[in-house]
Amino acid sequence: MMHIQIDQLKDKALWLEFEERPDIFPVLTNMIKKNECEFAAPIKTRLRAIRVGDIVEVEGNIETSMRLACSRCLNDFETRLASRFALTYSRESPADTEEFGEKEIELSANDMGLIYFSGEEINLLDGIQEQIVMALPLQPLCQESCKGLCSICGANLNEGSCGCAQTPLRSKLAALQNIKLENK
Ligand SMILES: [Zn+2]
Ligand SMILES: [Zn+2]
Structure with a gap:
């Protein structure tokens, strides 16, 4: 699964590679069911994680291959999807929760682009899923000159x-x- 163990993050950067089937991502599974997209290959993620105190910076890239319907001629075509991403995870501090309540913490964390984690591992699934969805072309073209x-x-x-x-x-x-x- 797409996890980072916090105790693996010492003073050096940690490099990780994942190769996952699209159906481990709930949002993608939904889109596949509705015929909104189709994957022609597993989703490969390569990333580097660095920890500074309670902050974990994750940087990497996602690569896969998709079958899409051209938005102009409606023909199916296969295309490579590649995208870079950077995510910042922050350890949830119990003091903050007491002061603001959970809802507000989530909001302020979103404002700063932070994703909170607790415990001894970070589950990357949601963060990576969001990056894949954002990388999907809104108006796919089989060729620029279609x-x-x-x-x-x-x-x-x-x-x-x-x-x-x-x-x-x-x-x-x-x-x-x-x-x-x-x-x-
Ligand atoms: Zn005609
Ligand atoms: Zn076309």
């Missing part, structure tokens, strides 16, 4: 012209603006 689908006949324009008279985007926008004005 021509998309014909708005008239639905043909994939990457496979050649379909022969429909294409309306340039600019005049479509102008038409939309006219409709809005007329409705006012």
Whole structure:
């Protein structure tokens, strides 16, 4: 599992490598079920952890391969996903909890980008999961120059012209603006 044992963190940096199936991450499992994403490889995480007092700095990278649907032509394509991340964990201090109550501590920790841990190990799962979700492309493209689908006949324009008279985007926008004005 994706844990760091605090007693392994002495005065030197600790290097760790994980290779996990996407379904150990609850949020990703949900997205896979809803067909929002598909992984074509395990998720590899390499990281370096350094401890300074009650603070543990974790820096590393995530790498995997995904199958995504192109947002323009809707074709499936496989792409490599790689992302760097840095997370800061801080030991939860009992004094703070007494003073502010747990809710407020969570809020102020979030403000500072800190993730609290207690006990003798840090569970990296949530932190890493968040990094993967943030690295997912919002509008995946099979290629930067993807021509998309014909708005008239639905043909994939990457496979050649379909022969429909294409309306340039600019005049479509102008038409939309006219409709809005007329409705006012
Ligand atoms: Zn495409
Ligand atoms: Zn067409």
